[in-house]
Amino acid sequence: MAGMNRRTGRWLSGWDHLLQSLEVLFSTMVGTRVMRRSFGSVVPALLGRPINQSTVLRFATAVIVAVELWEPRFRIKQISFEKSRNSPEKLRLGQLTMSLVGEYRPRAHLGDPTPEGGERTINF
Template sequence: MNRETGGTISELDHIIQSSSDILETRIGTRVMRRDYGSLIPELVDQPFNDATRLRLYAATAMALMRWEPRITLSRVQFSGITLEGKIEIDLEAALVDSNEVQNLRVPLQLGANA
């Protein structure tokens, strides 16, 4: 189900929506599931250099390996950032059920505009 419209979406779109939710959620903020989320929100105010980019990749991989069981991640690539604070991350992942490789673009909204 689409979280904004309530309409039906494909499994691939649901994986993208779920991945976005996992990556945008700060660890410790979900009641009854305190370890849900990622470390990406902690990186918002960090200088965007090679070290921060590596932390972004690691935080993405760790969170999705733990919380998104429908995919097996093989590549994480930072796609871009806008002045509004929107980040896009490109993922290469295999669907667990079919072993079909998919390229997914996951949009993230971090910071005050989230």
């Protein structure tokens, strides 16, 4: 899949296009797209909430559901919130870092779920 970089207007394809698509997916609230009301995630609704176990679980669930529904090119195998990257100081400031580990399947939107390369990690 290919498209345009939303910041530079240049051609974008492959892994970089997937990363941009995930960014759009996680920043779009369900119901805000006029012609595609079901597109998006509930991630934006969770921003600004206290970082506790319940919120982190809801956040991880929202990410998994959104990717499963809208992004066939990435299959999540694991979500982690590493303690070393989420110090108490960062959490007090409302900063939570997560890693998505999964398979990149560049032709999955065409019905071919064959992964390319090994597992890949995306850090947010």
